Every structure is written in C-alpha cells, then in structure tokens.
Amino acid sequence: MKTLILAGGKGTRLWPLSREAMPKQFIKVFFERSLFQKTIERALLFSKPREIFIVTNKEYRFRVLDDLNELGITIPEENILLEPVGKNTLPAIYWGLKVIEENYGDSVVAVLPSDHAIKVNESYINAFKSAEKLAEKYLVTFGIKPTRPHTGYGYIKPGEKIRVNGKVMGYLVDEFKEKPDLETAKKYVENGYYWNSGMFMFRVSVFMEEAKKYAPEIVRAFEDGKSIEEVYELAPEISVDYGILEKTEKAAVVPLNTYWNDLGSFDALYEALDKDENGNAVYVSGFKAKYINVDSRNNLILTERLTATVGVEDLIIVDTGDALLVAKRGETQKVKEIYKRLREENDERAIVHRTAYRPWGSYTVLEEGERYKIKRITVLPGKRLSLQIHYHRSEHWVVVRGTAKVIVGDKEFILRPGESTFIPAGVPHRLENPGKVILEVIETQIGEYLGEDDIVRLEDDYGR
Numbered sequence: 001m002k003t004l005i006l007a008g009g010k011g012t013r014l015w016p017l018s019r020e021a022m023p024k025q026f027i028k029v030f031f032e033r034s035l036f037q038k039t040i041e042r043a044l045l046f047s048k049p050r051e052i053f054i055v056t057n058k059e060y061r062f063r064v065l066d067d068l069n070e071l072g073i074t075i076p077e078e079n080i081l082l083e084p085v086g087k088n089t090l091p092a093i094y095w096g097l098k099v100i101e102e103n104y105g106d107s108v109v110a111v112l113p114s115d116h117a118i119k120v121n122e123s124y125i126n127a128f129k130s131a132e133k134l135a136e137k138y139l140v141t142f143g144i145k146p147t148r149p150h151t152g153y154g155y156i157k158p159g160e161k162i163r164v165n166g167k168v169m170g171y172l173v174d175e176f177k178e179k180p181d182l183e184t185a186k187k188y189v190e191n192g193y194y195w196n197s198g199m200f201m202f203r204v205s206v207f208m209e210e211a212k213k214y215a216p217e218i219v220r221a222f223e224d225g226k227s228i229e230e231v232y233e234l235a236p237e238i239s240v241d242y243g244i245l246e247k248t249e250k251a252a253v254v255p256l257n258t259y260w261n262d263l264g265s266f267d268a269l270y271e272a273l274d275k276d277e278n279g280n281a282v283y284v285s286g287f288k289a290k291y292i293n294v295d296s297r298n299n300l301i302l303t304e305r306l307t308a309t310v311g312v313e314d315l316i317i318v319d320t321g322d323a324l325l326v327a328k329r330g331e332t333q334k335v336k337e338i339y340k341r342l343r344e345e346n347d348e349r350a351i352v353h354r355t356a357y358r359p360w361g362s363y364t365v366l367e368e369g370e371r372y373k374i375k376r377i378t379v380l381p382g383k384r385l386s387l388q389i390h391y392h393r394s395e396h397w398v399v400v401r402g403t404a405k406v407i408v409g410d411k412e413f414i415l416r417p418g419e420s421t422f423i424p425a426g427v428p429h430r431l432e433n434p435g436k437v438i439l440e441v442i443e444t445q446i447g448e449y450l451g452e453d454d455i456v457r458l459e460d461d462y463g464r
Contacts, residue, residue: 001132002107003043004096007036007056007064007114008086012339013265013332016323017302020351024263025115026063029283029302035263036114037067043112045120046128049075053100054114055092058082062359062462084229090243091235093200094211094218095228101204108135111200117272119259127256130169131201134162138252139210139245140170140201143194144260149185152265152333154178154196154241156253157188173251176241194253197260200240206250214247266316266325266332270300286321298329322354322365348452359462360385361438373450377431379404379439384432386460393447393454395423397431402439405432428458 007025011018018024025036033041043052052075056064061082068075081095093111100107110128118124131140143156159174176196180188211219221234245251261272273281279298282291286304296309303319316332318325327335342350355364360383367374379385379402387407397406398420406415407430408423415421423429425447433439457464 001046001128002051002053002100002104002109003047004093004100004109004111005036005039005043005052005054005114006089006092006096006111007039007054007060008083008092009113009115010086011115012336014263014269015335015339015342016320016325016349016353017318019349019353021059021356022063022353023060023115026060026067029285031117033071034067035117036064037071038118039112039114039116040068040071040073042118042120043110044073045125046110049073050079051104053079053081053096055081055083055096057086058084063357066357066359082228084232087232087235087237088239090215090218090238090240091221091232093202093207093240094215094222095231097202097204097207098222101208106203106205108132108201108203111202113198113262115263116198117259117261117263121258123257127254128201130164131254133164134170134252134254135201135203135206137206138162138170138172138250139207139248140252140254141173141245142197142199142201142256143253144197145255145257146189146193146195149182149189150195151179151182151185152268153262155180155185155188155193156196157191157193158253158255162252170252170254173245173253176246176251194255195260196241197256198262199256201254207244210244210248210250215243218243266300266318266327266335267329270316270329273300300329320353323349352452358385359383361433363443366442368450371446371448371450373445375443375445376400377439377441377443379431379433379441381433381436381438384461385430386455386457386462386464387428387430388458389428389456390423390425390447390454391456392425392449393445394425395429396444396446397421397423398442398444400440400442402433402437403435404439404441405434406430407432430459 009023010020011024014024026034028034064080097109100109134140155177156173157175158171160172161168162170217236221231261268263269270281275281282301284291284303289304290306291301292308294310297313299315301317304321314329316327316329339350355362361378361380364376366376399415399417401417404415406413406421408421409427
C-alpha cells in the first residue's frame, strides 16, 4: 500500500492560532508532535518511507522537511509535490496518484489529510485492511461512527453491504449528506449514518477511470506534459467529494470506530483537549505566560501572556500576542470570515504569526512602530540566512546567545554575546551560525519601509 498525504490546507478556521505561513497541520499546540508528524507516523503503519507521497503548498516545503527531519524519517524529496496554488482536494489527489502510478504502476493508495487527530487502535488497522480489499473495485471512504449529533461534519448514508469471502467489509454509499442542523443530525445518528472523515483509499486505475467519466476537466488539465503551473492554472478548484465521489456508482464506505476529530474549528479543538475540574481547556506558552481562573467554566483558553477570566462561561479566548480572538463556543465556524476580511485588507496578520519559521530557524517580532521594528532572530547550528540587501532600511544586530559569523559589505567577522554590528541600507550582508548551539540575535530595523518583501537575495542555500 502506498500513502498520499494532503498537507496544503491553510487552516483559516483556526485563525489567529493558524496562519497561512504556519497552518494547523504544522502547529504543536495540540500534541507533542504536529498533526502532520502524527499523520506520517500513521502512514508508516502500512507504507515504507519511500512509498509515502506528500502534496503540499510550495510555501510549506521547508516546514515539511523540518518536520520529517525532526522525526528522523527520510522521504525522497521528489515525493514531495509542491502545488503552486491550492485548488482543493481533487487536483491534489489526481496529481499524487498520477505520480505514484509513474513510480510504482497501478497501486492501492491511502489518502490521508494531515490535519486530523486520530487514535490508532485495532479498529483503525482492520478498517484499512478491509478498505485495501474493497479498493480493487470501489472508491473507498472511511466513515466515523458518530459519538453524538454534530452539525460541523458531513454524513454518509450506508447502503447495501459489501461482502468479501462471506465477510462484511463495508457498504455501498447510498448518499452523501451536507453538514446538517441539529435536528437533522440527530436523525442521521439514529439511522446509522457515519461522519465523513475525508480519508480515502483508491486503486489508481479505478480512480482514473471514474475521473475520466466525472471530472474530464481535471484529466485534460494534466495532459500533454504541461508544467505544474500550467496545469493548476487550467484545473478547476473542486473537492474530490463534489468532483467524483458524489457522482460515481462505485463509492463504498468502511466504518471506522475510533477517536477522530478534524480539528476544523475551535469548538472541535475544545473537544479534543483535556479539561480541568471547571471544564476549561487551557494551553499557555511563552515567557511568563499564565492563566488565572476566577469562577469561569467551560472555556477554551490559548494564550501567550498572563491571562485572567472572571465569571465567564462557554467562551473561546485565543491570544497570540499580535491578535486576540474572543468568540462564543458554538459560533467558531464563522472565524474564517475574520481571515477573509484580513486577506481582503492585505493585513499580514492573516499570513504570519509574530514568530515566522524559515529553513534556517525563525524570527519573532517583539515590537514595531511606524519607522522601526525589533525582532529576535534564532539561527540553527550550521545554518545561515541568504546574502541579501535591503533598500529601505538599516539594521543593527546584537548577539544574545551563541556565536555569529557576519558578512557586512566586503568584511567578514565573528560576534559573541554582547557584541553588535550595524548594516546600512543597500549594503550586502549575511548572518550565519558556525557553532553547535542555537544563535540568538536581537535585530533593530529602522527605515521608511519595513516589509518582509524588501529583500533582494544575492545568494541563498535554499533556492529562494
């Protein structure tokens, strides 16, 4: 079995915790490992590292590589397929299956979203084994046995039983249902419907045949050896559910009786996290971060600073330093409207956190004003930033920890903790960590324009 992991989502319903440059599949708030890393671990149950393929946004390339490196797992870099733009799941899956077919021929492929929380148990293992058998003839989706009526998930109505050697392996899909209201959801649960998990299993040849019937525009987009940029310009933005599964007569569902949560909203995140004796789910991070509760119940609190609540109930409070979200539990599906508005206003807080991750390390914006910005730059051992020029700002670097190798103009020198240097606007410069411990530098920028796009890279180790 091969595995195709979908890791290109932006996680807009979890803003401000999730941003375009650091979406929820790469965040470690939820568990010790990121959701993407946990998906890789599940993929390894059935596939070797070289049999795992990943479709992600081109902007997440280094995030994917860093997460894999942290796990100590090597996946061939040619298995990491970089979308020039997100077009929903059908183009991503079609491309992934096409590449798998080119490498391994007609294969059975498990398709896994990278942003779900799932408990691996015997039911999980058995469901995938059953799906592998059904994939010889059917397009298989996995149906989660509902624990309660839920209005945030789509549902699957199971139909006729499918038997293999006399044993029931799954059901024909009678109908896919959109997210219902509460009363309808109750009826669905009473009548044995399943939650639509968004996980699939396909034999490549079966999938391609159905794609020719029901999504010919996708097939045409990928024909004739076009570049992936040209392909994605032609391909429609459409989900695999709408494009194929809701139309085909070969859709099957395999029941999956385990803990599953798509973490698609802060309500879902509240359900997933542990609660204290007052029903509060609390996660604090950052220097001196702390939560103080006075008579507050059933809240989700995610904060990077000292936060206190008095007498409040059923709230979502998310404080990321540069943004604060306060919402009523049960209303958090609407958070994506905030993201949409910020995007329309070209507000960079839709895209990046105060801390932004780069292939060489990260930087955190500590303070900023109209003509200045102060950052903490962290450079990993053996890594270096690009050799670059800024035309609209000067920079002042002070080393806080570690040893810095610095290039400013035609000079190269070493800086140690407490030492500093000044970089005038228009002068080529580079920061490098030649040591074995993390390098920390405080950078003060001063100028008329301080945007991240005021960078001209002259040399770069990462091909940017």
